Structure formats: C-alpha cells, structure tokens
Amino acid sequence: MPDDTTDPDVPAQAWGGVHRGPLREGEWVRLTDQKGRKNNFELVAGKRFFSNKGHLEHDELIGRDEGFTVTSSAGGEYLVFRPLLNEFVVSMPRGAAVVYPKDAAQIVAMADIFPGADVVEAGVGSGALTCSLLRAVGPHGRVTSYERREDFADVARANVNQFFGMADGQGHPAWTLLAGDLAEELPASGLRADRVILDMLAPWDCLEATAGALRPGGIVCAYVATTTQLSRFVETLRLHGGFTEPQAWESLVRNWHVEGLAVRPDHAMIGHTAFLVTARRMAPGTRAPLKKRRPAPGAYGPDYAGPRPPGVPPEPAED
Numbered sequence: 001m002p003d004d005t006t007d008p009d010v011p012a013q014a015w016g017g018v019h020r021g022p023l024r025e026g027e028w029v030r031l032t033d034q035k036g037r038k039n040n041f042e043l044v045a046g047k048r049f050f051s052n053k054g055h056l057e058h059d060e061l062i063g064r065d066e067g068f069t070v071t072s073s074a075g076g077e078y079l080v081f082r083p084l085l086n087e088f089v090v091s092m093p094r095g096a097a098v099v100y101p102k103d104a105a106q107i108v109a110m111a112d113i114f115p116g117a118d119v120v121e122a123g124v125g126s127g128a129l130t131c132s133l134l135r136a137v138g139p140h141g142r143v144t145s146y147e148r149r150e151d152f153a154d155v156a157r158a159n160v161n162q163f164f165g166m167a168d169g170q171g172h173p174a175w176t177l178l179a180g181d182l183a184e185e186l187p188a189s190g191l192r193a194d195r196v197i198l199d200m201l202a203p204w205d206c207l208e209a210t211a212g213a214l215r216p217g218g219i220v221c222a223y224v225a226t227t228t229q230l231s232r233f234v235e236t237l238r239l240h241g242g243f244t245e246p247q248a249w250e251s252l253v254r255n256w257h258v259e260g261l262a263v264r265p266d267h268a269m270i271g272h273t274a275f276l277v278t279a280r281r282m283a284p285g286t287r288a289p290l291k292k293r294r295p296a297p298g299a300y301g302p303d304y305a306g307p308r309p310p311g312v313p314p315e316p317a318e319d
Helices: 012-016 085-089 101-110 128-137 150-164 182-189 203-213 227-240
Strands: 028-032 038-042 048-051 054-057 068-071 077-081 118-122 142-147 175-179 193-198 214-224 247-249 256-259 262-265 275-280
Touching: 038 048, 038 085, 085 101, 085 128, 101 128, 101 214, 101 275, 118 128, 118 182, 118 203, 128 142, 128 150, 142 150, 142 182, 150 175, 182 203, 193 203, 203 214, 203 227, 214 227, 227 275
Parallel strands: 118 142, 118 193, 142 175, 193 214
Antiparallel strands: 028 038, 028 077, 048 054, 068 077, 214 275, 247 275, 256 262
16 A cells, blocks of 8 residues: 555555654644543644643644653643544544444444445444544445534544545545435445445434345444334344344443552443444345244233334233
C-alpha cells in the first residue's frame, strides 16, 4: 500500500487512520495527568490548553514525536500521545450516541469484517463504527453508509475525516455517505454487499432490503438497545426464512486493579450498552431448516404480539 487500486492523492497511512511522525497542526492529541484524567483536543498553532494546573501552549506540542511529557504553567505534568481509535470515538463531537469500542470490536470480529469487503451500514450516528469498518475493509473494500438525518451525517462526516486526516472536501476514498432510508434506497441502488450492519430503532424494517443486497453467505448484524427490539428483530429473521438461526449476545467489560498483591476487579465496569444479533444469508430460493427445539413454555403465549416462527401456533389463554 499504496497500490494500483488506491488513490494516489491519499497518503497510504490515511487509509487506516494511522498517523506517524511528529505531531502536526490539525491532529488530535490526548493529554493524561498524574491522576489518570484525560483531555483530548485538536492542535491549533498559537492556541492554549487550559486546566486546573495552568496552561500549555499548543506550539510546545506541535512538531514533537508523541510519547513525551510536558509541564504546564502551574506545574502539572502530562503524558502526550495521539488518541487511539477507541479513545477518539468516546471523546469526539456527537450528533447521536456512538457505538462503543467494545461493541465495535465485537461487530468487526463476529460479523467477520474482512479486507476487501463490501459493507453497508445503516444509521451512521456520529461515525464511530464507520471508522472501525473503514479500517477493517482496507483499501480494497468499500463502506456505504445510509443516514436519514442530515445533521447526524454532517457530524459523522467531520469525525471520520478528522480521524483519518482527510483534507476538507476530500473524504475517505473507501467511504460513501448517502442521505436516505436504507429500506428504500438500497434496493434502488443495486448494491451488493458482503455485510450489512443495522444500527437503528427498527432494523426489522430494513430486513427485506438487506436480504436483497446480501450475497449468499453474507452476514447481517443488528445493534439494538432494548430487549423488545432484540426480540422483534430475531423473530422477524426467523419468519423471513432466508437467514440462518440468529445469534444474540451482549458483551460486558471489567477492568482489573493490579498493584503488588492487591489484585481485584475494579469497582466500576462497562456494562450493558446494546445487544448484537447476527445471521447469515441463505442462497436464493433456499430456506433455513426450522428449529427442532420446542419453544420455552409461554414464550409465544397470548400476551406475545410479535412475529411468530413458522409452525408455532398461538398458545391458548389461561383460564
């Protein structure tokens, strides 16, 4: 990289959001103080960073290799690095809630986002997941994002360009951001995809469009916040018949305190953020085998109002 498929006007490092060498104006830096408190900001020549420990001149940072310490006017000591992707996305400007790094990592791994993949994303939010997807597909892949709200799209575009270091008006060469509803726009586009990622309130509304765009063996992955969304999407997948049995899970992250013999879990942890659901597309005209396991008693009782898998009749109301 670069090769004959990359844009010669785009630096090779920019494809992966990798920045090396001395810190440059326009880049973000992360300052960490002696108590572990972090501050993220964009380097601007002639500007100052202020904290309860005095101030620092941005010009003192620009031009130096990252990984150094600097002392503020009031004696505060700070460690200076460029932010990693997982650090950037939790501190960048937001239009909508971001997909947190623990979930983005799960999506990249469990939805098998590979170099060269054609990925469609619905609900770009603030661009956090988009950055991970673009890194994963590499210079031979493509990410096409649909966003219904123009204000969210503007924030996401700015964040993605900031992380990858793209010049104003240039944009990431592997990314296309489109305004509109995936359920309507994707079928009309004729796009074919290896993976479809749905981050929205009603992902089941996009299932037919997703099924039409996914190549056989492709994966749909939904990111939903509530159990009711989870249930409806899973049951809609089952009812569709053109996907394998969906897999649903959540991930929890807990740090550990390690200091000599004092080794224990931290008091705080990153708990529930969202549920993830994946399923694979069957070949055209082929339906997945029906589940052999009987549903749990009462699972599809008279109070259940969602989609029902084929062959599962309503259960009678109790007397």
